[in-house]
Amino acid sequence: MSLTELLEGKQVVICAGSGGVGKTTIAAAVALGMASRGAKVAVVTIDPAKRLAGALGLDLLDNEPRQIDAARLAGVAIEGELWAMMLDPKQTFDDLIDSVAPSPERAAEIKANRIYRQLSTAVAGSQEFTAVSKLYELSQSGRFDLIVLDTPPARNALDFFDAPARLESFLEGGALKALLRPTTLGMRLFAKGAAPVLAALRKVTGVDITTDLATFFALLGGMTDSFGVRARHVDELLHAQSTAFLLVASPQAGPTDDAISFHQTLAEGQLPFSGAIVNRVHPLLADEPLPDVELQLAEKLAATLSEYRVLAERDQANLTRLRAALQGAPLLLVPELQDDVHDLHGLLRIHQALFG
Ligand SMILES: Nc1ncnc2c1ncn2[C@@H]1O[C@H](COP(=O)(O)OP(=O)(O)OP(=O)(O)O)[C@@H](O)[C@H]1O
Ligand SMILES: [Mg+2]
Numbered sequence: 236m237s238l239t240e241l242l243e244g245k246q247v248v249i250c251a252g253s254g255g256v257g258k259t260t261i262a263a264a265v266a267l268g269m270a271s272r273g274a275k276v277a278v279v280t281i282d283p284a285k286r287l288a289g290a291l292g293l294d295l296l297d298n299e300p301r302q303i304d305a306a307r308l309a310g311v312a313i314e315g316e317l318w319a320m321m322l323d324p325k326q327t328f329d330d331l332i333d334s335v336a337p338s339p340e341r342a343a344e345i346k347a348n349r350i351y352r353q354l355s356t357a358v359a360g361s362q363e364f365t366a367v368s369k370l371y372e373l374s375q376s377g378r379f380d381l382i383v384l385d386t387p388p389a390r391n392a393l394d395f396f397d398a399p400a401r402l403e404s405f406l407e408g409g410a411l412k413a414l415l416r417p418t419t420l421g422m423r424l425f426a427k428g429a430a431p432v433l434a435a436l437r438k439v440t441g442v443d444i445t446t447d448l449a450t451f452f453a454l455l456g457g458m459t460d461s462f463g464v465r466a467r468h469v470d471e472l473l474h475a476q477s478t479a480f481l482l483v484a485s486p487q488a489g490p491t492d493d494a495i496s497f498h499q500t501l502a503e504g505q506l507p508f509s510g511a512i513v514n515r516v517h518p519l520l521a522d523e524p525l526p527d528v529e530l531q532l533a534e535k536l537a538a539t540l541s542e543y544r545v546l547a548e549r550d551q552a553n554l555t556r557l558r559a560a561l562q563g564a565p566l567l568l569v570p571e572l573q574d575d576v577h578d579l580h581g582l583l584r585i586h587q588a589l590f591g
């Protein structure tokens with residue numbers, strides 16, 4: 236089955252998988268392929284290799300999709316449009332505050348709050364959350380036929396798919412609610428435990444963060460419901476039939492184990508899994524007779540060939556395991572290229588492997 240068929244009718248594609256397997260590369264190639272087939276596509280990437288980002292003209296400081304100049308894409312006929320952005324977690328968090336705060340003044344107050352500034356950089360480090368938040372925003376805008384989301388490196392699929400729920404429980408649930416209700420045990424305990432620490436801090440630094448903390452929680456207080464609603468919408472989007480999860484893997488033992496458990500997590504979470512892409516495969520070569528060359532060279536060649544065969548056979552064994560776990564779900568292969576994928580030429584080769 237071709238990738239075009241797999242993605243028929245999809246509006247969101249999420250490239251998920253464990254660290255370093257090629258999620259960012261595959262996301263870029265999928266976006267390129269669908270744009271060349273006439274769709275208006277936005278790819279949201281996370282931390283792409285500098286040279287690849289440069290080749291695509293991605294601006295580090297921009298948290299909005301920018302259309303990629305057709306001149307950069309010479310060699311590919313783009314019938315649709317290709318847009319790309321690099322996720323800026325902090326900015327995404329700020330945008331989220333803007334969209335859920337009851338007024339611009341309230342949003343400004345929150346963003347200026349010292350605790351928020353700490354929290355948004357620390358929690359914004361939870362890229363999973365900001366990624367899905369941005370995804371939701373873009374899908375709501377209706378500007379694109381297809382949004383391709385690259386995901387942060389994760390060993391466990393749950394980190395990502397739980398993001399909306401985790402945000403909701405963080406903002407709506409126990410800890411915060413307890414703190415917001417000064418009469419609860421939580422608040423009393425908090426006040427008791429924190430007061431001496433805060434007082435000591437104030438003594439040393441001259442900074443009184445008690446006021447900041449209190450203001451922060453008071454400011455957020457009225458907004459937890461909006462956050463909850465947002466988290467539920469995001470969750471619905473992740474589960475929608477118009478969403479496709481592509482599982483990206485590579486054919487070594489570890490990443491194969493990861494892929495098998497990712498697949499299981501997707502199934503358990505009833506998330507719309509569309510297929511797996513195994514990247515960096517060493518295809519088995521046919522047993523060709525060695526070319527008639529000088530003996531020494533022939534020996535070297537034979538050694539290289541047999542090393543290669545070991546890799547190719549290892550890949551086959553892992554592919555067989557993954558195939559069994561996928562139980563007939565689509566599986567696409569992308570070969571190992573000689574070089575890293577750092578420019579359009581490399582991306583085109585990945586694109587070719589995926590789209591034919
Ligand atoms: N088929 C391939 N052949 C050769 N090199 C590849 C191939 N696919 C990806 N690479 C290279 O592997 C490296 C990792 O790829 P990529 O950044 O896409 O992985 P990732 O899954 O996004 O990583 P991370 O989990 O760190 O975000 C990059 O240097 C990329 O150029
Ligand atoms: Mg990446």
